[in-house]
Amino acid sequence: MTDPVPFRPISPGTQPPYDAPAYLGTIKRHPKQKLHPMPQTITETTGPTFLASQFPPLADMTMPTGKPALGERIIVAGTITDENGRPVPHTVIEIWQANAAGRYLHANDQHNAPLDPNFTGCGHTFTDGDGRYRFLTIRPGEYPWRNHYNAWRPAHIHFSVFGPAFATRLVTQMYFPGDPLLAYDPIFNGTADEKARQRLISVFDWETTIPEQSLGYKFDITLAGREATPWETLK
Ligand SMILES: [Fe+2]
Numbered sequence: 542m543t544d545p546v547p548f549r550p551i552s553p554g555t556q557p558p559y560d561a562p563a564y565l566g567t568i569k570r571h572p573k574q575k576l577h578p579m580p581q582t583i584t585e586t587t588g589p590t591f592l593a594s595q596f597p598p599l600a601d602m603t604m605p606t607g608k609p610a611l612g613e614r615i616i617v618a619g620t621i622t623d624e625n626g627r628p629v630p631h632t633v634i635e636i637w638q639a640n641a642a643g644r645y646l647h648a649n650d651q652h653n654a655p656l657d658p659n660f661t662g663c664g665h666t667f668t669d670g671d672g673r674y675r676f677l678t679i680r681p682g683e684y685p686w687r688n689h690y691n692a693w694r695p696a697h698i699h700f701s702v703f704g705p706a707f708a709t710r711l712v713t714q715m716y717f718p719g720d721p722l723l724a725y726d727p728i729f730n731g732t733a734d735e736k737a738r739q740r741l742i743s744v745f746d747w748e749t750t751i752p753e754q755s756l757g758y759k760f761d762i763t764l765a766g767r768e769a770t771p772w773e774t775l776k
Pocket residue numbers: 639694697699
């Protein structure tokens with residue numbers, strides 16, 4: 542039997558807090574009283590298990606109706622690793638995002654930017670045996686969100702990594718390099734540690750770029766440990 546790997550505590554500032562005053566939505570969401578641990582039951586710790594045969598991947602989001610979505614095609618790809626750098630194979634990864642005009646296909650989004658009948662903004666796939674994933678999608682537009690005067694979200698894609706059970710699901714957002722709105726975004730800046738925050742920004746990548754088709758961006762994800770991706774759900 543090998544020795545267990547010691548738990549690596551999260552360094553202060555490398556994960557966003559529940560209460561980020563500049564991000565108004567956290568006022569209603571964060572707990573106001575001390576947390577009480579609740580024992581997890583078999584429901585939270587043993588499933589559900591998703592199989593590609595039951596949930597065929599939707600990794601190409603650019604033509605859900607057979608007609609091309611509007612906007613710039615991009616490839617977003619990367620590897621998911623655990624806190625020891627080991628790839629996480631065959632796990633569900635989901636993304637959701639605004640369309641090229643900065644509008645979500647959702648009843649709550651009444652921004653007057655146009656919807657695209659050929660783009661839902663939702664995709665899901667499974668990592669391969671080496672923990673790699675790859676989406677073909679449309680570069681999302683920036684959008685206003687009324688958090689403060691003249692508030693605009695930088696272009697971003699929401700990510701969920703499910704893992705083996707409900708209790709392990711992690712959620713975050715991926716950003717694009719060089720976006721001038723990053724400096725003003727309370728959600729991005731909710732992660733105080735500069736180095737950790739940079740892990741939320743994808744990297745333009747020639748290897749992923751396909752000539753005459755799509756620019757490629759790499760977004761590698763680390764589930765836990767000192768090099769963890771900042772998560773909205775991990776504290
Ligand atoms: Fe968003």
